[in-house]
Amino acid sequence: MTPEQLQSLFIGLAAILALSRLLGAAARRLGQPPVVGEILAGILVGPTLFHGAPAQYLFPADIRPMLSALANLGLVLFMFVIGYELDLSRLRGKERVAASVSLCSVLAPFALGVLLALHLADRHAPAGHTGFALFIGAAMSVTAFPVLARILADSGLGRTRVGGIALASAAIDDIVAWSLLAVVVTVSGGDGQWRILFAPVYLAVMLLLVRPGLRKLFAARPGRRAGWDGWAQEHVTADQLIVVLGGLLLSCLATEWMGAHFVFGAFLYGAMMPRDTTRRLQHQVTDRFEYLTRLLLLPAFFVVAGLQVDLSHTGLRDLGELGLILLTAITGKFAGAYAGARLNKVPRAQSGVLAALMNTRGLTELVILTVGLQLGVIGPDLYALMVVMALVTTAMAGPLLHLLGRRRGGPEALGDFTFLPKRSETPEPEPLRTPAREG
Template sequence: MTGSTHQNELLLFTVLLQLIVMIGAARVMHGLFRRMGQPGVVGEIVAGLLLGPSLFGYFFPGVSLALFGAKPEPAITVLSQIGLILLMFQIGIEFEFDRLKMPRLQRATIAVALASILAPFLAGIGIGQLSAASLAPGIDPLVYSLFCGVAVAITAVPILGRILGEYGLTRSDVGIVAISAAAVNDVVGWLLLAGIAAFAAAQLSVAYLVVHLGGLALFLFALRFVAAPLCDRLVARLPLKDGAIPPHLLAILLIVIFALALCTFALGIFAIFGGFAAGLLFHRNRPLVEAWHAQVGQFVLVFFLPIFFTFTGLRTNLLGLSSALELAWLAAVCLIAVLAKIIPVYFAGRANGLAHHESITLGALMNTRGLMELIVLNVGYDLGFLPRSMFTTLVVMAVVTTVMTGPILRALHDMRAHPPHIPQAPTQLCGAQERP
């Protein structure tokens, strides 16, 4: 066996061992968190964090170094990025923009979407401006603050959809408004992130920025008026067979996904946006969406997603937040992120005809960040505009805001089912009984 062959075999052995650990840990934590009443994906996120320096690397540094190395293997890094591209495609095809056309809920959806974007985005920028000097010295404070703004503003559509299903809210008014507003939130969030990434890559060069944003505008125009009709014709020419995607169509889908990923990479806004754009091209064909989930979607979630979560976990050291200043910022960021979502969304719901209970539920749902947040944070970290301490802080915030959604919904449900008994004064002492 030659030296290069031995190295390849050793690399394969290491990567296979890493995959066994990552997938196994994700499944175990998925089941555990499901038993605790949390979405399984939250357990997978926690599994990724526990495999990093926050737990496994801290108590077993030698084993962790031997298994994962000082930094993730190039193969794991590439697999995590391919997984993200495919995952973003799935997120794109899950969008149901038709719900935004419902006249009765359209105004509420728009108001909630704006409230869930603007207030948290401004709050995040404020966090960035105040913390830049102490937590991000040497980093452009404007770009750093903008990334903080997007990170606080984002809402996780995939996890939100699962929560709505688990609590039977999918077809309720509050569920329709929540998932529709979250869809708008994510589209605006990705556009903001793309613009900020282009702005950051431009290094304050106006000419470079104009060229790339112009290229992005041309790309979006071509998607809407050229690619979308062609994709509709493609699906019509290669229909599903017994509810399954034929091999030729599946191959073309993968080619389109990766080709658009190359386009967005060339535009300087990261390849993952190409996967998201490809999903938007096919989201109208619901049979194709269901067939993709049945054939490919589960594999992406079970195989690729744990790789991404571990990739994030290896970069996150919760124990690194040890100073009083960092811990104070952690508490402040979590508090501000929660309040900046729930309060504006609550008032937007109340102003558009939703009841008190529905508006609070809506605020709790829109506070869910989870997976989408982690994608945003990794983009900012890779660009070098989020230092490790703030990266870790925002990862914790993403987990906290996602984990708290389930308990809030259960508490609201219990209050509705068993309202507290308030003794009424005798009618002759207080006059006519007040309306409840």
């Protein structure tokens, strides 16, 4: 790197820190998750405003590959934490209603998304129509678990049963959405598509070697064994973090080599982390991975994503397509989640709350759109419109909950139309831990 490139990189990173912090705080003051402001910051520094002059000054072309590298590292750590926090024990006591809400809120937007893709394909499908249609359907089906958790914490719904159902449904959504994206990646693979045949070997290694190895790694403090009573360590060590990080990078390498995207390797490695350790230990691992990610790496990802969003040439036809995208995304999620809840005799008020929550897309949607753009499944024009959809659907969740609460006598009355379990049913959920990356 030349001295000029280093100076430009330092200026760009300082700008990323300042913009993400400023707009994230502004979003929080407006009752929005900070990720809304951070995504908006990425769009504002892109080519949409002032013919891209701020982007050309702050992020010259010769430092953008370095920013992309930081953004990809942020994605790796983010997806690892998502996989680690995927806790299927949330389903306990609410399996039926959560599965119904989740599957309906995936199938309805997926079907509508495929129909929309047939309309958009002639103009926006760079390659084959099959992969394009599957991708649009998958992108419409996403619910952002981290943003949803933050909204539940801020609204006071985190300890209610409707909040528990929403989190459990979002956990199932994560699995289904990433599975759909894996199918898209396979269908849209390039010349090295034959390498995906090694996927069963990779999964076997993860289940039979990596998962037991990680459990043993965290079983006890170095130099001591776990006792028969299941005693486990309370503090994570630097050596343990190095092993986890090294394994994480190797897992990403494996999935990238197979022709899948590295995000799958990060997500699956996080899912392999042991759940039988103490909750304090799990929080220590995730907090250490999240700290730098939240402060710098993910804001770099937002900027890199925003640099590819150009709305300056948006015409009436583009606005019409944006309207169709928003209509499809919102209608599919609302109708699907509402119908799934009503099928299990959930009252209308609770069903409406669940529908509003499941429509949240946030950063998870941005990750999926970035994967699609990198694979060439969608082009820059459609990518920009879909990013706007992600921003709108994330921002509308809080106001909708406030409106529903006001109709019931005030925002604090949201708890009045949540149904709490009887004492003989499931135990009260543990206090919700707000993911640091959304804070």
